[in-house]
Amino acid sequence: MLIAPSMLACDFRRIGEEANRALEAGADWLHLDVMDGSFVDNISFGPDICAAIRSAVPAEAYLDAHLMIDAPDHYLPRFVKAGMNMITIHVEREGAVDLHATLAAIRAAGIHAGLAVNPATPVEKVLPYIGELDMVLVMSVVPGFGGQSFMGEVLDKVRVLDAARKEQGLNFIIQMDGGIGATQAQLCAKAGADCLVAGSSTFKAPDMAAAIASMK
Numbered sequence: 497m498l499i500a501p502s503m504l505a506c507d508f509r510r511i512g513e514e515a516n517r518a519l520e521a522g523a524d525w526l527h528l529d530v531m532d533g534s535f536v537d538n539i540s541f542g543p544d545i546c547a548a549i550r551s552a553v554p555a556e557a558y559l560d561a562h563l564m565i566d567a568p569d570h571y572l573p574r575f576v577k578a579g580m581n582m583i584t585i586h587v588e589r590e591g592a593v594d595l596h597a598t599l600a601a602i603r604a605a606g607i608h609a610g611l612a613v614n615p616a617t618p619v620e621k622v623l624p625y626i627g628e629l630d631m632v633l634v635m636s637v638v639p640g641f642g643g644q645s646f647m648g649e650v651l652d653k654v655r656v657l658d659a660a661r662k663e664q665g666l667n668f669i670i671q672m673d674g675g676i677g678a679t680q681a682q683l684c685a686k687a688g689a690d691c692l693v694a695g696s697s698t699f700k701a702p703d704m705a706a707a708i709a710s711m712k
Contacts, residue, residue, distance in 0.1 A: 497681065498691035499708050500525035500560055500671070503549065504540060505695030511545070512552030514699065521704040522712070525558040527673070527693045528580070532565040535586070536639050543574035550579035560584070562612065562673070562693075564639050569598045576605045584610030584633050587621045599628045610671070614639060619653035623660060629668045631691070632657055636684075637674030646675030651687040658688025678710040 501523045506514035515526055528546050533539040546561055553559075561580040565571060568585040575583055583602050589595065595611070602609040610631035613622050615638060622632055634653050636646050650672075657670050672684045673693035681692055692711060701707035 497685055497689075497712050498524040498669070498671075499698070499711050500527040500691055500693045501698040501704075501708070502527045502529055502673070502693050502695035504529040505699040507699075511549060515549050515553050515557075517704065518698065519553060519557055521698070522708040523698070525560045525582075525691070526553070527695075528559060528561045530561060530563050530565060530575075531639075535566045535589075536564045543571065543578045546575060546580060547578035558582070560610075560671075560693075562610075562633065564612075567593070569593050569601070572598065572601060572605075576602075576607060580607060582608040582610055582631060584612050584631065586612045586614070587625070588614055588617055590621065595625060596628065599625065603628075603630075612639075612673075613653065615647050615650050619656050622657070626657070626660060626664070626666060626668060631669040631671055633671045633673055633693075634689070635674055636672050636676065636680075639674075646680045648680075648683065651683060654684065654687040654689050676711070678707075681711040 501518040529540050531538045531540040558581045560582040561575055562584045599609045608630035610633055611625050611629050612633035614635050636650050669690045671691040672689045676692050676694045677697040698707050
């Protein structure tokens with residue numbers, strides 16, 4: 497199980513130190529939640545902050561950027577330049593954005609490509625794209641704000657995705673994000689998830705290393 501602490505829950509006054517604190521505590525990835533105030537009802541940070549985090553951590557650190565924005569195709573080159581290892585866009589932008597083309601552009605840049613699905617969106621919307629993906633992100637909260645409660649009903653989506661990748665011989669990662677601590681981690685793992693995004697349960701834990709170890 498990969499654990500990816502969400503930088504949204506860190507102390508922004510010392511974001512570089514916080515990124516390294518997570519890595520030293522055993523984080524496998526760092527998850528960067530990018531919000532534009534339109535696609536979701538919050539504004540977080542953009543490519544410049546992502547680039548600053550990249551410059552603050554070791555070169556081998558894996559940065560996972562989750563773009564909760566209206567125009568991922570337009571802003572994609574800026575996140576590529578910022579040094580991301582994974583860029584995830586949302587299936588809900590289908591129609592407004594050519595998702596096939598944007599996913600292809602991500603991979604052409606040498607970056608892993610992910611597709612996220614919100615709790616209210618049927619998982620079937622994702623299935624036509626799974627052959628083009630390195631990861632599917634199943635949101636277990638409504639995206640926009642940290643500290644929300646885990647929505648257990650979305651585990652059915654994980655089961656569908658896990659079955660589909662086995663049937664088709666694919667090896668994309670299934671990531672879950674939202675309200676995840678040690679208890680929820682067990683449920684996610686049993687359903688077939690491979691990577692867990694955890695914000696408050698890591699950055700705000702009394703012992704971050706212990707919190708990450710308990711989820712693993």
